[in-house]
Amino acid sequence: MSAVISTIIVNYNAGKLLRSCVDSLLNSPLEVEIIVVDNASSDGSLEALLGLPGVQIIKNPRNLGFAAACNQGALVASAPFLLFLNPDCCFEPAALLGLVEAMGLNDRVGMAGGFLANLDETEQPGGRRAVPTPWRSFVRAFGLARFSDRWPRLFFDFYLHKQPLPDHPIEVEAVSGACMLVRREAMQDVGEWDEGYFLHCEDLDWCMRFRQRGWKILFVPSARITHALSVCGRSRPIFVEWHKHKGMMRFYYKFFRHQYPGWLMWLVAVGVWLRFGGLVVYYCTRRLGRSLGVIRE
Numbered sequence: 001m002s003a004v005i006s007t008i009i010v011n012y013n014a015g016k017l018l019r020s021c022v023d024s025l026l027n028s029p030l031e032v033e034i035i036v037v038d039n040a041s042s043d044g045s046l047e048a049l050l051g052l053p054g055v056q057i058i059k060n061p062r063n064l065g066f067a068a069a070c071n072q073g074a075l076v077a078s079a080p081f082l083l084f085l086n087p088d089c090c091f092e093p094a095a096l097l098g099l100v101e102a103m104g105l106n107d108r109v110g111m112a113g114g115f116l117a118n119l120d121e122t123e124q125p126g127g128r129r130a131v132p133t134p135w136r137s138f139v140r141a142f143g144l145a146r147f148s149d150r151w152p153r154l155f156f157d158f159y160l161h162k163q164p165l166p167d168h169p170i171e172v173e174a175v176s177g178a179c180m181l182v183r184r185e186a187m188q189d190v191g192e193w194d195e196g197y198f199l200h201c202e203d204l205d206w207c208m209r210f211r212q213r214g215w216k217i218l219f220v221p222s223a224r225i226t227h228a229l230s231v232c233g234r235s236r237p238i239f240v241e242w243h244k245h246k247g248m249m250r251f252y253y254k255f256f257r258h259q260y261p262g263w264l265m266w267l268v269a270v271g272v273w274l275r276f277g278g279l280v281v282y283y284c285t286r287r288l289g290r291s292l293g294v295i296r297e
Contacts, residue, residue, distance in 0.1 A: 002031065002078075002079070003031045003032055003033035003078060003079040004030045004031050004032070004079055004080070004081060004100065005030060005031075005032050005033070005079050005081045005082070005083050005096065005100065005181070006032075006033040006035060006073075006074075006077030006078055006079035006081070006082050006083070007025055007032055007033065007034050007035065007082075007083040007085055008035050008037060008069075008070055008073030008074060008077060008082060008083065008084050008085065009021060009022070009034070009035070009036045009037070009073075009085050009086070009087050010037050010039065010066050010069040010070060010073070010084075010086070010087070011036055011037065011038045011039065011041055011045060011046070011087045012038070012039045012040075012041055012063060013041045013042065013043040013045060014041070014043075014045050014087035014088060015043055015045050016045070016048070017045075017087055017088045017228060018036070018045045018046075018048065018049070018087040019045075019048035019049065020090055021085065021086075021087045021088070021089055021090055022034060022036070022049060022052065022055060024089075024090040024091040024092075025091060025096075026052075026054075027091075027093055028091065028093060028095075028096045028097070029093065029094070029096075029097055030096050030097060030100065032054075032083075032096070033054065033056075033077065033078060033079055034054060034055045034056065035056045035057075035058065035073045035076060035077060036049065036055060036056070036057045036058070036087075037058045037060065037069040037070070037072050037073045038057060038058065038059050038060060039060050039062075039063040039064055039065070039069055040059075040060055040061060040062050040063050045087075046059070056076070058072055058073065058076070060072075065195065065197070065198035065199055065243075066177070066193075066197070066198070066199050066200075066202060067193035067194055067195045067196075067197050067198070067202040068193075068195045070084050070192075070193045071192045071193050071195065074187065074192065077184075079184070080183070080184050080185075081100060081103065081181055081182065081183060081184065082181070082182045082184060082187065083096070083099075083179070083180070083181050083182075084177065084179075084180045084182065085178070085179055085180075086177075086178040086179070086227065088178075088227060088228040088229070089116075089178055089179055089225050089226065089227050089228075090225065090226045091224075091225055092224045092225070092226075094222075094223075095114055095222075095223040095224050095225055096223070098114070098220055098222045098223035099112050099113075099114055099181045099220055099223045100181070102169040102218050102220045102223070103181065103183060103218075105169065105218070106216060108214065108215060108216050109183070109215070109216045109217075109218055110182065110183050110185075110186030110187075110189075110190070110210050110213075110215030110216060110217065111175065111180055111181065111182050111183070111186065111206075111207070111210055111215065111216075111217045111218070112169070112175070112180075112181045112217070112218040112219075112220055112223075113127055113128070113175025113176055113179055113180055113181070113217075113218075113219055113220070113223075114127065114179055114219075114220050114221075114222075114223030114224060114225045115127055115165075115219075115220070115221050115222070115223060115224045115225065116176055116178060116179065116225055116227045116229075117224055117225065117226050117227065118226075118227070118229065119226065119228060121226075123161045123165070124161065124176075124227060124229060125159040125161050126159075126175075126176035126178070127161065127175060127176050127179075127219065128160045128161065128170075128172045128175065128219040129159050129160055129161075129172065129173065129174050129175075129176075130160065130172070130173045130174065131173045131174055131204065131207070131208060132204065133256060134252055134256055134260055134264065134265070134268045135260075137248075137268070138268070138271070160172065160219075165221050166219075166221055167221070168221075169218045169219065169220045169221070170218065170219055170221075171216050171217065171218055171219075172217055172218070172219045173207065173211065173217065174203070174204055174207035174208075174217065175203075175207065175217060175218075175219060176203060176227075177202060177203025177206075178225075178227050178229075179225050179227070180203065180206075183215075186210065186213075186215045189213055189215070190206070190209050190210050190213050190215065191209065193205075193206060194206070196250055197243075197247045197250060197251075198243045198246070198247070199240060199243040199244065199247065200240075200243055200244035200247040200248075201244070201247030201248055201250065201251045202247065204251055205250075205251055205254065205255075208255055237279075237283050238279075238280055238283050238284075241276060241279050241280070241283075242276065245272050245273065245275065245276040248272050249269060249272055252265065252268055252269075252272075253265070
């Protein structure tokens, strides 16, 4: 039987989470092709997959980044639907079926994402969201979203998880790259992931490009995925934050530099890098505190 979905999992030192992710896919009622693209992991996480039938492994000699690894996996995938998945995600048995059924609601649905749940089963912010334009990011950074009840169009918070959970699939501007089901036809039309991003913001870039080409993006609340957020990058927080903030700047300038005056984009850049500097100080202080025994995990 031919696979309905080709799942591309980008792995980097995910430990036991990788095997749990793969097991949850193998328990799906759908025929799934599983492709693991490993970005030079050193934790032995791939060893747990040895001998599993139907699991193809691509080993990179160095960490090529998330976008490049996704493109690698897509090149060898064979199914009409491509599921790009983080290794720290686990599916409930019916979740994949729910995503595929949502894709069939309209032939212009090019992408779908599900309900991303924390380990305590609360909803994560990134599963359904609006595009974080420079203004929306400014609103969120300075806490202006609290005025959204009075002026919703001006002080809109791009995270939608605080809104009531819908009882059916709804169209959104963006879903999370932790779990994206994509129609192959749509990917061929839009193009591959932008490899100019190493880690973070490449999913927002792709969502923007999908919508620019007229493809719809759906959030499917019934498709529940547990996501152990940030577990894979916990050991290198400054490295992750560097690429996240670098990705933010690439995203802003790629899509918004012609919509905003130069002085405002300059202020945005200053804000982004000041935020990064603050996080570096925070992580370095915590590391020093742990080494001195002042801070305990």
